[in-house]
């Protein structure tokens with residue numbers, strides 16, 4: 105019975121009504137001995153509670169949400185889900201399962217229709233990211249391999265203290281001295297923050313290129329079924345859609361980190377990094393020239409790196425708004 109409609113026909117069916125009463129051949133009781141053919145729509149009665157829908161089984165008018173059943177007599181009856189099961193037993197549950205299957209499939213077909221608008225420009229825009237992210241990955245890798253110990257310390261601060269760079273200083277412990285005034289001077293170690301690192305995503309050890317590749321691949325795989333849905337099971341369509349959504353969503357992090365590159369390489373931030381490194385045992389590892397970090401072996405800057413086009417993320421939002 106599920107295969108009764110083509111995808112094209114299914115797309116046109118109105119499976120969710122906002123006015124339950126706006127349909128032909130409604131009768132308001134369940135007739136004896138007339139079989140249930142199918143459940144043809146779900147209603148979410150919009151005018152509730154101004155106008156109420158009377159359940160054909162129990163006669164109560166407290167339903168806002170319910171189902172339209174088509175009977176062998178071609179009449180339609182409106183029922184709540186519990187009452188439908190009471191009136192029709194197993195055939196109701198069977199009809200419900202078919203209805204749910206149709207709704208799921210219609211949803212996927214609608215999303216695939218949106219994908220047709222979105223995927224081509226999405227793929228084009230993500231491709232425009234690829235070489236920039238490649239270059240960004242290479243620069244981050246160079247920093248990590250050239251300055252492993254420095255990188256580890258900075259990245260450690262990112263993870264442990266959310267980017268707050270602090271140093272341990274030795275200070276007089278006046279409280280202890282007051283308690284034991286005859287013992288002389290007492291000292292203790294105190295952690296003192298110097299500032300918060302900006303744009304610290306630059307230090308993330310993982311490459312971003314695989315995230316780009318995965319998003320492109322998922323988009324291409326999803327695009328491949330556009331116009332070819334007939335015969336493809338609904339759950340496979342849903343899997344391809346969710347895979348696209350998830351992998352496209354992962355681009356947001358890449359975008360944010362890339363977007364934060366100028367924060368990391370701002371003079372204020374570089375000065376903080378250099379000052380902190382001087383305090384924690386990497387004295388004179390770096391100096392700064394404008395927005396460039398200058399080390400013994402290599403210079404790091406981002407001024408040659410053009411912005412990313414935010415279009416892939418906008419297109420993803422547009423696509424998901426339909427759900």
Ligand SMILES: [Zn+2]
Nearest residue numbers: 159162184187
């Ligand atoms: Zn009822």
